[in-house]
Amino acid sequence: MAGPPVLTCMDLHKPPQSATIIDGLRLRKTYLTTAETMGLIRYTRNTLCAMVREGRIPAIRQGNGYLFDPTELASWLEARRIAA
Numbered sequence: 001m002a003g004p005p006v007l008t009c010m011d012l013h014k015p016p017q018s019a020t021i022i023d024g025l026r027l028r029k030t031y032l033t034t035a036e037t038m039g040l041i042r043y044t045r046n047t048l049c050a051m052v053r054e055g056r057i058p059a060i061r062q063g064n065g066y067l068f069d070p071t072e073l074a075s076w077l078e079a080r081r082i083a084a
Contacts, residue, residue: 022081025074031060031067041077 021040032040038048052059052066057076059066 022074022078025070025077028070030070032070032073033067034065037066037068037073040073 034045034048037043038045041048043051048057049066051057057068058072059068
Protein backbone atom coordinates (compact mmCIF):
# COMPACT_ATOMS: atom_id res chain seq x y z
CA MET A 1 0.00 0.00 0.00
CA ALA A 2 1.45 3.34 -1.05
CA GLY A 3 1.53 6.19 1.41
CA PRO A 4 0.94 9.88 0.71
CA PRO A 5 3.23 11.52 -1.83
CA VAL A 6 6.48 12.86 -0.41
CA LEU A 7 7.19 16.51 -1.17
CA THR A 8 10.74 17.65 -1.69
CA CYS A 9 12.01 21.20 -1.21
CA MET A 10 11.96 21.59 -5.02
CA ASP A 11 8.22 20.81 -5.09
CA LEU A 12 7.58 23.83 -2.87
CA HIS A 13 8.87 26.15 -5.62
CA LYS A 14 6.66 24.63 -8.32
CA PRO A 15 3.30 26.35 -8.84
CA PRO A 16 0.24 24.21 -9.65
CA GLN A 17 -0.11 23.23 -13.33
CA SER A 18 -2.89 25.76 -13.99
CA ALA A 19 -1.01 28.66 -12.34
CA THR A 20 0.43 31.53 -14.34
CA ILE A 21 3.98 32.83 -14.24
CA ILE A 22 2.74 35.63 -12.01
CA ASP A 23 1.19 33.13 -9.56
CA GLY A 24 4.45 31.17 -9.49
CA LEU A 25 6.44 34.31 -8.73
CA ARG A 26 4.12 35.21 -5.86
CA LEU A 27 4.68 31.76 -4.31
CA ARG A 28 8.45 31.95 -4.64
CA LYS A 29 10.40 32.78 -1.47
CA THR A 30 13.86 33.45 -2.95
CA TYR A 31 15.19 36.17 -5.23
CA LEU A 32 15.68 35.49 -8.93
CA THR A 33 19.06 35.90 -10.57
CA THR A 34 19.56 37.89 -13.73
CA ALA A 35 19.77 34.63 -15.73
CA GLU A 36 16.53 33.30 -14.23
CA THR A 37 14.74 36.57 -14.94
CA MET A 38 16.09 36.65 -18.50
CA GLY A 39 14.64 33.19 -19.11
CA LEU A 40 11.34 34.06 -17.50
CA ILE A 41 10.59 37.26 -19.41
CA ARG A 42 12.70 36.39 -22.47
CA TYR A 43 14.83 39.53 -22.54
CA THR A 44 18.53 39.57 -23.34
CA ARG A 45 21.01 40.43 -20.59
CA ASN A 46 21.76 43.79 -22.23
CA THR A 47 18.07 44.71 -22.48
CA LEU A 48 17.31 43.61 -18.91
CA CYS A 49 20.29 45.46 -17.43
CA ALA A 50 19.46 48.61 -19.42
CA MET A 51 15.89 48.49 -18.10
CA VAL A 52 17.18 48.18 -14.53
CA ARG A 53 19.59 51.11 -14.99
CA GLU A 54 16.74 53.21 -16.42
CA GLY A 55 14.48 52.31 -13.47
CA ARG A 56 11.97 50.55 -15.72
CA ILE A 57 12.11 47.23 -13.84
CA PRO A 58 12.73 46.76 -10.07
CA ALA A 59 15.96 45.05 -9.02
CA ILE A 60 18.54 44.93 -6.24
CA ARG A 61 22.21 45.45 -7.01
CA GLN A 62 24.31 42.41 -6.03
CA GLY A 63 28.01 42.80 -6.82
CA ASN A 64 28.27 43.05 -10.61
CA GLY A 65 24.74 41.79 -11.21
CA TYR A 66 21.18 42.12 -10.04
CA LEU A 67 18.69 40.16 -7.98
CA PHE A 68 14.97 40.40 -8.61
CA ASP A 69 12.34 40.22 -5.86
CA PRO A 70 9.72 37.74 -7.11
CA THR A 71 6.80 39.69 -5.61
CA GLU A 72 7.92 42.97 -7.21
CA LEU A 73 8.56 41.21 -10.51
CA ALA A 74 5.06 39.67 -10.38
CA SER A 75 3.54 43.11 -9.81
CA TRP A 76 5.64 44.56 -12.65
CA LEU A 77 4.47 41.80 -15.02
CA GLU A 78 0.84 42.14 -13.94
CA ALA A 79 0.91 45.89 -14.64
CA ARG A 80 1.97 45.07 -18.21
CA ARG A 81 -0.61 42.32 -18.78
CA ILE A 82 -2.79 42.81 -21.85
CA ALA A 83 -6.45 42.00 -21.33
CA ALA A 84 -7.60 39.10 -23.49
